[in-house]
Amino acid sequence: MSETRHRTNHLKLRLTDDERSTLDAAAERAGLSLSGWARSTLLSAPPVRQARRPPVERAELARLLGQLGKIGGNVNQIARVLNGGGEADPPALAGLRDDIAVMRAAIMGALGREPGEGAP
Numbered sequence: 001m002s003e004t005r006h007r008t009n010h011l012k013l014r015l016t017d018d019e020r021s022t023l024d025a026a027a028e029r030a031g032l033s034l035s036g037w038a039r040s041t042l043l044s045a046p047p048v049r050q051a052r053r054p055p056v057e058r059a060e061l062a063r064l065l066g067q068l069g070k071i072g073g074n075v076n077q078i079a080r081v082l083n084g085g086g087e088a089d090p091p092a093l094a095g096l097r098d099d100i101a102v103m104r105a106a107i108m109g110a111l112g113r114e115p116g117e118g119a120p
Helices: 017-030 034-042 058-083 090-110
Strands: none
Touching: 017 034, 058 090
C-alpha cells in the first residue's frame, strides 16, 4: 500500500491570506506541494518523495519572457526580408541561434538541470 493511503488524518488550520501566501511561497521555493512541505517542516523529516515540481524563479521567468519577445521580433524582421524577396542574413540567423541557446540554458538552470540533460 502506498504511503498516501496510510494517511487518513487531516490537520485543519486557519490562516490569514498573508500567512497562506507565505506558506505557499515557501512550499513553491522548496519545489513541494503545500502538504509535502508542511509535513516535512512540521515533522522535521525529509520529504517522502522527490519534489513534485521545480521551484519557480519568477524573476528568471520574467527575464526569459523578455528574451523570447526579442527573439520573436528578430524572427519577424527576417521573415519580412525573406517574404520581400531578400536573402537570409547568416549573421542574424547565427545570432538568433545563440539567443535561443542562451535561453534554453537559462530555462534548464531555472528547472535545476544541467544544460546537457534531456528536454525540460
